Amino acid sequence: MPEVVRSVDIQAPPSAVWRWFTTQESLRRWLGPELEIDLRVGGAYRLLGPDKETWISGSVLELIPEGRLVLSWMEQGGDWVHPSRLVISLVATSAGTRVTLLHDGFAGIGKGGWPSTLDAYELGADRHRVLEQLAELVTTGGA
Amino acid sequence: MPSPSDDAFRALADPTRRRILDLLAERGTLTVSQLAGEFPDLVASGISKHLMGLRATGLVTSRRVGRQQHYRLEGETLASMLAPWMARYEPYWSAALGRLHDLAEET
Numbered sequence: 001m002p003e004v005v006r007s008v009d010i011q012a013p014p015s016a017v018w019r020w021f022t023t024q025e026s027l028r029r030w031l032g033p034e035l036e037i038d039l040r041v042g043g044a045y046r047l048l049g050p051d052k053e054t055w056i057s058g059s060v061l062e063l064i065p066e067g068r069l070v071l072s073w074m075e076q077g078g079d080w081v082h083p084s085r086l087v088i089s090l091v092a093t094s095a096g097t098r099v100t101l102l103h104d105g106f107a108g109i110g111k112g113g114w115p116s117t118l119d120a121y122e123l124g125a126d127r128h129r130v131l132e133q134l135a136e137l138v139t140t141g142g143a
Numbered sequence: 144m145p146s147p148s149d150d151a152f153r154a155l156a157d158p159t160r161r162r163i164l165d166l167l168a169e170r171g172t173l174t175v176s177q178l179a180g181e182f183p184d185l186v187a188s189g190i191s192k193h194l195m196g197l198r199a200t201g202l203v204t205s206r207r208v209g210r211q212q213h214y215r216l217e218g219e220t221l222a223s224m225l226a227p228w229m230a231r232y233e234p235y236w237s238a239a240l241g242r243l244h245d246l247a248e249e250t
Contacts, residue, residue: 004232008240010247017247030242050235084229099243101236103229 003104011096014066018090021069039063049075066090073103154200159185160193167203167216174211 010017020026028035037045039060046057058072068089075084087102154160159182166181167173175194179187194214197203201220205212 004229004236006233006236006240008244010244012247017243020243020246029246030239032239050231097247099240101240103232103236 003102005100005102007098007100009093009095009098014090014092014097017097017099018066021088022065045071061085154197154202157193159189160197163190163193163197164202164216167214168218172213172215174213176211178214 020030022039024035024037024039027037027039032047034048035045036047037043037060039045041060041063043060044057045060046055048054049056055076056073057076058074060069061072062068062070068087070088071086073084073086085104087100087104089100089102091098091100162181163178166178175187175191178194179185179190182190194203194205194212198205198214201217203214204217205214207213
């Protein structure tokens with residue numbers, strides 16, 4: 001399956017790295033300055049994609065302090081919403097922390113993981129619900 | 144310039160075709176009539192047309208068994224079509240991790 005995997009070694013403990021995952025403001029500093037996120041499991045987010053034109057949206061699938069952040073990742077464009085998944089995980093090393101980012105396209109298509117892709121389809125088809133969540137996020141101040 | 148990904152995404156832009164791919168992914172191999180049974184609002188010829196469109200992109204393949212065509216999903220075709228799309232993210236993610244690295248080491 002197509003995927004992007006990137007790792008970085010940071011000379012700081014996982015607790016210091018995770019500090020940059022705990023609020024919208026701290027995530028904006030490295031993930032993207034336009035990020036809007038309701039940072040809890042099931043919470044909605046949106047972010048400007050690599051082309052600085054396409055909006056990415058989805059929800060928080062997992063949030064494990066000092067462990068991992070998993071987002072469903074849907075690229076909004078035309079009639080088709082490309083569904084994929086972003087997993088950012090932290091592992092303590094002797095020198096500090098290894099952060100690994102995995103972005104997999106169509107995770108598990110034709111395999112056991114396919115139902116998660118189906119869910120992503122349904123989220124994509126039901127884009128208004130995502131927008132509603134975002135609207136709610138904006139009106140509540142995204143605290 | 145059109146790329147194979149454009150064809151794949153165009154094929155996937157239709158909800159009926161996505162549902163066909165979902166059904167093939169869930170159940171393995173299906174005949175046209177089995178697939179048509181899942182779409183009571185559509186005529187069988189409409190399903191055949193969608194299947195031909197999907198076959199043209201290589202997303203599904205068919206095999207004749209007796210009088211029936213059996214269709215199956217080609218997951219690897221979809222994977223290779225999506226690879227260029229995924230590749231656009233490589234510099235994006237390298238840059239993001241670089242920023243995280245600098246922030247976490249500075250503070």
